[in-house]
Amino acid sequence: MTGITRGLPGRKTRHIRDAVLRHSPISKAGLSERLFAFVFSGLVYPQIWEDxxxxxxxxxxxxxxxxxxxxxxxxxxxxxxxxxxxxxxxxxxxxxxxxxxxxxxxxxxxxxxxxxxxxxxxxxxxxxxxxxxxxxxxxxxxxxxxxxxxxxxxNGRKRITIFNRNFYRSGLLGLFISAGHLAARLHGVNPAEIMQTRSMREQRQFFDEHLAPLFDKPLIRLLTRSKASLFGLGIPPAQYEELAAADAEMRVTNVLRARLEKLACHFPLEDNYFAWQAFARHYPEPDEGSLxxxxxxxxxxxxxxxxxxxxxxxxxxxxxxxxxxxxxxxxxxxxxxxxxxxxxxxxxxxxxxxxxxxxxxxxxxxxxxxxxxxxxxxxxxxxxxxxxxxxxxxxxxxxxxxxxxxxxxxxxxxxx
CATH class of the missing domain: 3.40.50.150 (Vaccinia Virus protein VP39)
Incomplete structure (x- = not known):
């Protein structure tokens, strides 16, 4: 990184700026990095996404x-x-x-x-x-x-009160998942309905018929062309390039579709609390599934x-x-x-x-x-x-x- 840290106020973002900033603040890449540093300075991950x-x-x-x-x-x-x-x-x-x-x-x-x-x-x-x-x-x-x-x-509320509601709908990641659900609903799909499936075969069928086609929608493809669209996943500009490179056509939508397929189809839902958070938006009760x-x-x-x-x-x-x-x-x-x-x-x-x-x-x-x-x-x-x-x-x-x-x-x- 270049060590350039000007352009964002406040001590709370200093560590993140030092980790993210590589380009001049007047460049397109530099502006993208500074936007990421700003949004990443608050709560990002109510749940960590490594198993x-x-x-x-x-x-x-x-x-x-x-x-x-x-x-x-x-x-x-x-x-x-x-x-x-x-x-x-x-x-x-x-x-x-x-x-x-x-x-x-x-x-x-x-x-x-x-x-x-x-x-x-x-x-x-x-x-x-x-x-x-x-x-x-x-x-x-x-x-x-x-x-x-x-x-x-x-929102003017004390932060501790988010545990009175649903903590996992908070933070940058929680908002990103909510936005994903909203985008799906706008196209007539409710992702939470996958939780009603009773076998991995039914999970696959739901994905193929309802979730996979979303990635061909013009709005979804347009949104994922922007590096800022994936800030909610905690993906900085430099990592966006790595994600795009994972597909031969350099299309992030193709990579996201493949990874959502793994989440939705490769493990029984009752054994995957990550899928519960992504689709049901909460953890299962102890007798319902994994934790x-x-x-x-x-x-x-x-x-x-x-x-x-x-x-x-x-x-x-x-x-x-x-x-x-x-x-x-x-x-x-x-x-x-x-x-x-x-x-x-x-x-x-x-x-x-x-x-x-x-x-x-x-x-x-x-x-x-x-x-x-x-x-x-x-x-x-x-x-x-x-x-x-x-x-x-x-x-x-x-x-x-x-x-x-x-x-x-x-x-x-x-x-x-």
Whole structure:
């Protein structure tokens, strides 16, 4: 990145501007980057869209694992905690995501029961959740997190009250999914009706007859030609190019259709809570379908017992690693952050990964396109320290129920 950070006011966007901006503010690309940085400065992901079950298998977590991960919506952080690893360091550039991760940790430790925790983070129309926050959780939050949740959003309401309604319809991603439903309804299709299917054959039939044709509609094709149209998925301008490159015709609509097909057709709906969020707009009840591991009752005692092993940092991955001793980290989860990075940033990150990686360390990440982005961009002196586990990468990608990414990639430290 160029280091140009002028053009957007406020400290809350500084970290994100530093991560996103590559072009002059007077260029078309620069304006697009600044728009993305602005919209990405608030809550983006009420739910993280990487499958934690896949992550945990790819990482081969053990009680001795020392993890560094990007926080995002916090779902996966707490899901990793169900395996009781030794330590999890969480980083994020977005202050809303930092506040959400801290809220989840304080809630699992201090809400009276697992059913209270479930109602808070999985329920809809639970008007007492904000009361539970003030009584049980707020006294255990840091001042900045309290200020965020007790501050007011653009609608004038205190942010904590979104848990009284449907938290997963909030945030940039929630609004994007709502917009997708609206666009479908304008064309006579209600995506939620797929939840009435009773077999994978019926799921396929619904997709082929109702969802797939939407991507041929002129309005849908027009909208997806704009990089800004996918900001709601958290896709910055640089990653949009990677997404477009995943199709021979360079049409993002073709890629989106293929990935929605995987979400709708490749897994039974009752086993895929990502599909529940995309189509039904809420989680299932415990007896209806699958849930993220951290919301499953059988893991709650482990979460409560080990919440103190998670440490949340409002800084970049590279900055956190620079402060860690050599050979002190076993597992790294980069999500799709490398798709955003310049070559200089990528090499700076992996310099610290190589320095801090313990014997047997693993790195996992996802990409908008199918191939790993490291060959040809990462310096050979860094890349040569790692083996690419092609089998684990392919298996994990096939099993990833979120279906949004082109590839999952697993690297293992040589000499383990």
């Amino acid at each position: 934690p079950e896949v992550d945990m298998q790819a990482m081969a977590l053990t009680p001795k694992s020392r993890i560094v991960t990007i926080g995002s919506g916090g779902c996966n952080v707490l899901s990793y905690l169900t395996r009781a690893p030794a330590r999890i360091d969480v980083v994020d550039l977005n202050r809303a995501h930092i506040a959400l991760n801290k809220l989840k940790l304080a809630s699992v430790a201090h809400l009276p029961s697992q059913s209270d925790f479930f109602r808070f983070f999985a329920g809809t129309h639970q008007s007492h959740n904000s009361l539970a926050y003030h009584q049980f959780v707020a006294p255990h939050l840091d001042a900045q997190s309290r200020a965020y949740w007790e501050g007011r959003g653009l 993220p591991p951290y919301l499953q009752a059988r893991h709650h005692a482990t979460l409560r017992e080990n919440a103190g092993r998670v440490f949340v940092h409002h800084q970049s991955f590279t900055t956190l690693l620079a402060d860690k001793p050599a050979s002190s980290v076993d597992r790294y989860i980069l999500l799709d952050a490398q798709d955003w990075m310049s070559d200089a940033q990528l090499n700076a990150l992996w310099t610290e990964i190589c320095r801090t990686a313990a014997p047997g360390a693993r790195v996992i990440f996802r990409t908008a396109g199918e191939p790993s982005i490291l060959p040809g961009r990462l310096l050979p002196v860094l890349l040569d320290q790692w083996n690419y586990n092609a089998a684990a990468s392919a298996e994990g990608h096939a099993r990833d129920r979120s279906a949004i990414y082109g590839g999952l990639h697993v690297y293992e430290r040589k000499g383990a």
